[in-house]
Amino acid sequence: MKIKKVLNNNVVIAQNDNEETILMGLGLGFGKKAGEVVEDKKIEKIFALKVTSEQQNFSELLSEIPSGIVELSILTLAKAKTKFDKTISDTVLVAFADHLNAAIIREKDNITIKNFLLWDIKRFFPEEFALCLETLQKVQEKLNISLPEDEAGFLAMHIVNGTLGSGHEYATELTKLMEEILTTLKYTLQVNFNEQDIYFQRFITHLKFFTERILSNTKSDESTDEDLFLLITRKYPRAYIGTKKVSEFLKQTRSYEVSQNEQIYMTVHLARILEKIQD
Missing domain, CATH: 1.10.1790.10 (PRD domain)
Structure with missing residues (x-):
């Protein structure tokens, strides 16, 4: 790779075929000029961007x-x-x-x-x-x-x-959707979640992946165990009420059909949270 631009003693922009790369390393840019070969042994971190006709190159964006x-x-x-x-x-x-x-x-x-x-x-x-x-x-x-x-x-x-x-709007939409689901659960189940509780934090992790699937309209490809679904819904009826309400909300607002497997996972998470609140 050859140096295209020196940003400072430790950071340079390099060109490699059709790819501009930001390189960082102690002394990587010290005393260097555009056109000189990068010292590979000094490279510590690499950030690459493939340049297309729709994108400006690194040097323009960072100038x-x-x-x-x-x-x-x-x-x-x-x-x-x-x-x-x-x-x-x-x-x-x-x-x-x-x-x-x-x-x-x-x-x-x-x-x-x-x-x-x-x-x-x-x-x-x-x-x-x-x-x-x-x-x-x-x-x-x-x-x-x-x-x-x-x-x-x-x-x-x-x-x-x-x-x-995805774009910044996607991340914002993800956050808003997670809040909508939590609000639906809060008012349906009439509970105040303890956000420091380990079970709630695990549920939030599950919710992140769940909302990503909703926004990308990706369905769970796991086969449904009908007996397990019936067992879970009967064992945790209150938690399932919350899950069912979320499923109805998502169908109405996002045209998303929540699978039985997804309902099982959500119900189990909610059941653990509710049990902890009752203790």
């Missing part, structure tokens, strides 16, 4: 973003990949860095944007949110600029978006 912000964004996303053990689209780097840079500019201009999904983001994506709070802390340490936690919420959604492989 107005300070290199320190790009480097901090790379470190955050690299940590997210390791910590969450998930594939995160490299294209998120540009959106993440651009948002972080814009947030800093807004703060300098005393402009604040309220994140109306902040509470839900904290509930549904606590690890991504915590990681982005660390990023804001580093901005404070390096630039002496204090960003509101609303921005950590926005940045967390970029990470969620990267794991879903």
